[in-house]
Amino acid sequence: MTVKIKLCIFIPSFSIWLASGNHIASAKNVNYLLKEKNESCSKGTNEDKKHHLVCKNAFRENLRAKFKHYRYHNNQSKPKIESIEWFDNNHQNLPDKEQLSSSFNNLNASLLNQKSYKLAQQNFISSNNFIQKIKKRKQQLNLIKRISQQRKPVKVINLNSNSTYILPPTVAAPEKIHPFTTTLPLNDVPISHLTDWELYTSSTFGDDNNTSISAGGILKLSGQVTESVTQNNIYTVDQKGSYLQLQRIRQNRKVELTRNEPQTILGMQMQMSFVASCLTGEDIEGQKCSYTPGLITDRNSIDPDFFVPTRIVQTSNMNEVVTPESLAVMRLPGFQTGANGQEIGLDLYFPNAGAFPGNTQGNQVFYDRKEEINNTQIGLYSKVRQIVKANHKKAVIGRTIRGFGLVTDSDNLLLNSAVQLGNLVLPDVKPRIAGSIKKVNTNINRNLFLAANAVRIPTSSYTFYQAGIGSAESLKPGIKKRSQIPRAKFNSLWIGISPIIERRIEKITRYQPTGNQRIISNSGGEGGVDSNVSLLSVVNGENFAANEIEDFYGQIYLTNFAQDVNLVTGNRFVEDIKYYPHISLTGNVQGSFDSWKYYTGVIAGQEIKAYAGSDYTRNFGNLNISTGAIGYINPDRDYYSQVYGNLSQKIGSRKTNLVLSSRLNYAWDRENRIGNIESEAPASFVTIGARANLGNVSFGLVNYFDDILPDSVDKTLLADIAINFGENFRLSGYYTPINEASSRSRYGATAQLRLGGKYNSPTLSLSWINNDYDLGQDSDGIKLRFTDNVFKVLFRIGGVGNPFNKVDNKRILRRKRKNLIDRLLRGRT
Structure with a gap:
């Protein structure tokens, strides 16, 4: 042998x-x-x-x-x-x-x-x-x-x-690194070292909504993972990557609730000129002058809400000499102001000279609701680095994310840009671990990665700098139960921008045209001494009559018209979303059955918002509990203090089971005013629910109680169902037979089709929501109730089918087959 x-x-x-x-x-x-x-x-x-x-x-x-x-x-x-x-x-x-x-x-x-x-x-x-x-x-x-x-x-x-090295830093083949060890969240998008690109586009539209189009995605510009082993038995994995992200974010939202009263507005147009022999001055003897100033309505200045002019232009002066060319043109039929740029006389246009109720379309008052959403773009360039080191006893992790973002149409562009300059001086996190003569234990505790990924990051926020470090004891050969796996801890500093929504209520009063102008009367004429035209001009207290001035010529035309309109009165609710610098310190202690998070931070808005909080989650097999609390200084309708808790119990097997649950949330300082107007915003609730999972079918029922906690949401009963037709098509829907809130979603449905079995396979999603707004009735007894159907279409696709699963390429399959054959042969001997 x-x-x-x-x-x-x-x-x-x-x-x-x-x-x-x-x-x-x-x-x-x-x-x-x-x-x-x-x-x-x-x-x-x-x-x-x-x-x-x-x-x-x-x-x-x-x-x-x-x-x-x-x-x-x-x-x-x-x-x-x-x-x-x-x-x-x-x-x-x-x-x-x-x-x-x-x-x-x-x-x-x-x-x-x-x-x-x-x-x-x-x-x-x-x-x-x-x-x-x-x-x-x-x-x-x-x-x-x-x-x-x-x-x-x-x-x-x-x-x-x-x-220094037994094995120097060497680039590892991407398919040999398990994505679980490289997965991390980047601006609400999960990525791993296998992520290449993702793209999404969506469109939202409805009965009373404008069409809102969104698009975005992520593209990996570069990335690699290197491994090394030092002489003192420290195993290191260094992950680096740079990514470009584009996202569509909401800039503002406007909701109008208006009363529409049909009316008719009356308007007029007056055109007049008065020229005659000049009165004084040797140099103008024998010439003709204008006995009115030149005044013309600037039609571009017509107010779009009230149809009144806001600008009248003076084109000539009183007693200005009229050129022979202008005189010749003014004698032509119809109103003429002059020639070669000279404009003589009055041409005044007033589309709204008064109004009266009712019009040709009716006189019934009605109410309307409109919602408008405007979006803007945000571009982000991020650099990611994660270092994992292990010795014979434990492992440590260091994570650094640097982001550079540009929010278009941002009022805080300079302030947010200044915050990003810290990326240039703040260091990378490089964890330290002691070496030894003992062999490396590469059975790294999975809780280390869970702790890093579960650390609290502000929602709907964007990262400019994140630095975190964590540690956990590695697994020993004698571990046989999950309860024996050591806990991991991770602490992080996060700097970025977070949204603050500024709300206000505006009064609405305007005319909305419902028809074109129509002439109801039109008359006029022109002529000189031999005509029946009689004119009187009063300027600065002086009277100039046509029969007292030699060789005059005058034009006068008057048109009256009417237009159907609605007198619109009501309120406009406006939400302006602005981004402000945000710094947060957070930590997580992660076990196999529990997790404890703690966090504090400051948002530098117009009012400084400081907060601190903590939450705890525990799993007892089929029983799960969680609780937490957070407190704010200068709370508002989005950032407010609350205490919450959840409890759920599963009965049955993995695929066929019944889940009983209960939730509690108590909020005591949520802002209930918008400007000087009181506007309730209840956020407390107590719920009891049940969900039955029967293979590919799942349906649930949740009831919200409104009389247990103060300032609770209105009583609601919500039922939902979901059906999986195979692995690629899912249909779900919900219905609220009981909902006492004034603004509610009554029912809706979602259909999702995935063209493949992978995470990044092309996915098409269609959703429909029916919203109902019951605002009571007005002083005339007219009901204020509106229904709105909102539709959304979403398409998503990405590169690398399963960036979060271990790669199973042909070579790995061949190796698995060879190992299986070897085991079978050894079993025979």
């Missing part, structure tokens, strides 16, 4: 312990190579040459079988034992791999030729210990071979040198 020996180095990989029930499964159980100074493994003719140690299963199994059949005998054992002991004591000092291979061959031949020899008990024990050592060594070196094949070629390191 031939045994080949080659020099190799390896890079260990993560071992992620996944807990399910009371069983612990290792995603990769990698044992670190024992630290031995093997001279034969440190001598290489070329540092760039790649060496491997290959020990085949047949050698081990045959060798073990030979020793198991030996009989104990003292007189005939020495020849075999000398061969074995010589190999055991001297194989690490052989000059090269050929001699080492030869020693294996000689040992094997010696054993094959001495089947009849008998071993004494003492020598048999010595031989068996040697076999166990060979077996252990073979397992370690087979592992080295497998890991080395998974990594890119690296330079051979002389273990006797003064190098």
